[in-house]
Amino acid sequence: MDKILYIRMRHRIQARPNQTITIGDVGQLVGDDEVVSQVSGIAIHQVNRSDKSIVVLDIMRVLKELRKADSELDVQTVGPAQTIVEIVYKTKQFRPMFFAAVWLLLFLGAALAIMNFHEDVSMRIVHQKIFKTITGLDDDKPLLLQIPYSIGLGLGMILFFNHVFRKRINEEPSPLEVEMFNYQQDLDMYVIMHENKESSKQTDDH
Known part of the structure; x- marks a missing residue:
């Protein structure tokens, strides 16, 4: 039986400095429970200072990491092709x-x-x-x-x-x-x- 994974990129997410962003963070995953649990924790980006406040993660980066993890995985994409990652730094105090x-x-x-x-x-x-x-x-x-x-x-x-x-x-x-x-x-x-x-x-x- 073919392993099929459906992924829909989220439009916008928030992340903290130095956070590791995974496929489960940027996308909604639908498929066999074993497949979803296997790929949802795959890292696709490490937030660093050069990212400043916004990073755009493309579906092609996700597909690349999925192919590395399992070349036999049939990935079907739905919806937007990018996710905007808003990096949230320390919140300012109320003045x-x-x-x-x-x-x-x-x-x-x-x-x-x-x-x-x-x-x-x-x-x-x-x-x-x-x-x-x-x-x-x-x-x-x-x-x-x-x-x-x-x-x-x-x-x-x-x-x-x-x-x-x-x-x-x-x-x-x-x-x-x-x-x-x-x-x-x-x-x-x-x-x-x-x-x-x-x-x-x-x-x-x-």
């Missing part, structure tokens, strides 16, 4: 002052952006006209409209971003999460194209 400074900067920036937008579209004049249309009275500060509008603006932002602090309102991703996902996909594609040493060949000009 309250840095967090407060960033929060204050973002808060002031968002507040100024909202105020400048309302000034550009003459929102105060619009509120005055709406208030006069409804009540027939002139009021330079129609608080009966401005206060509910301000509350609604905040609630609208919460609904738009689909988060209350760390709690998600529903399972639907927010537009910001979708944009971050698209950005991450483009970034991963760039890394795969430029960091994968197996996918490019250069000539040495002397």
Whole structure:
């Protein structure tokens, strides 16, 4: 009976400095239990300082090591051909002052952006006209409209971003999460194209 192994490369994994990355780390393996246990511990890369923060491991390196271990093994690949290895160094400690400074900067920036937008579209004049249309009275500060509008603006932002602090309102991703996902996909594609040493060949000009 032929020994068949199905392997699907994981899109992204994390590793520690000096860690030995095995086939079981970078791929999902399906096959006979004996075959899977035999090949899952095969090392394909040793993380070192020259790797910096990202390494791209290609399916061809995996196939090469599998052929060394068992030349009669029938390997069937499924899915992506590369795995991005993100090397996680020592996590930085939480800095309250840095967090407060960033929060204050973002808060002031968002507040100024909202105020400048309302000034550009003459929102105060619009509120005055709406208030006069409804009540027939002139009021330079129609608080009966401005206060509910301000509350609604905040609630609208919460609904738009689909988060209350760390709690998600529903399972639907927010537009910001979708944009971050698209950005991450483009970034991963760039890394795969430029960091994968197996996918490019250069000539040495002397």
